[in-house]
Amino acid sequence: NAGVTQTPKFQVLKTGQSMTLQCAQDMNHNSMYWYRQDPGMGLRLIYYSASEGTTDKGEVPNGYNVSRLNKREFSLRLESAAPSQTSVYFCASSEFRSGANVLTFGAGSRLTVL
């Protein structure tokens, strides 16, 4: 079982360039999420998708767009990258189990914007 797979693992961009982070899960989870993690800060939710066909903004959505392509895939797009978007990005998916929403995270994508 691969779980949650993110690509690429590393990326360097110049200011103004665009790119898409890909995420796929093979656990048949309905919900998927994109988080960013910065030094000294907790994980912050960028966007989430409660189910196929729906997406909603999280805590820090500005500068990002998402697409829930199907139940398995949830992509994050930076249209015009800025240095403030230098971060480690985590995709996660979740299922509701034993009264709790259990998240499974990908390994992360480290993005540097110069």
Add this chain to the structure above:
Amino acid sequence: KNQVEQSPQSLIILEGKNCTLQCNYTVSPFSNLRWYKQDTGRGPVSLTIMTFSENTKSNGRYTATLDADTKQSSLHITASQLSDSASYICVVTSYSGAGSYQLTFGKGTKLSVIP
């Protein structure tokens, strides 16, 4: 505003020693609390999940406690190993009905276990 505070920010202990990490939260309405372990360069992995009615839960050498009255949780690590070196993140979920959840993440405690 929902908040999760973790202490200490970082901790260094000798291999074989025990340690306790703290998590205080102001999250309402409370649904559950989870501790995640995040190895350097990896995504967080769930260690324990605790709901309102649970006081203690163990996962091997990891024991989590929850005091819902004081809104505090702790993660106790027994007989630490070098592989315990990681960041430990406390996450509290609030459920606002109609299938809507909000997760509030702590900033984590960075644990270093040295020989």
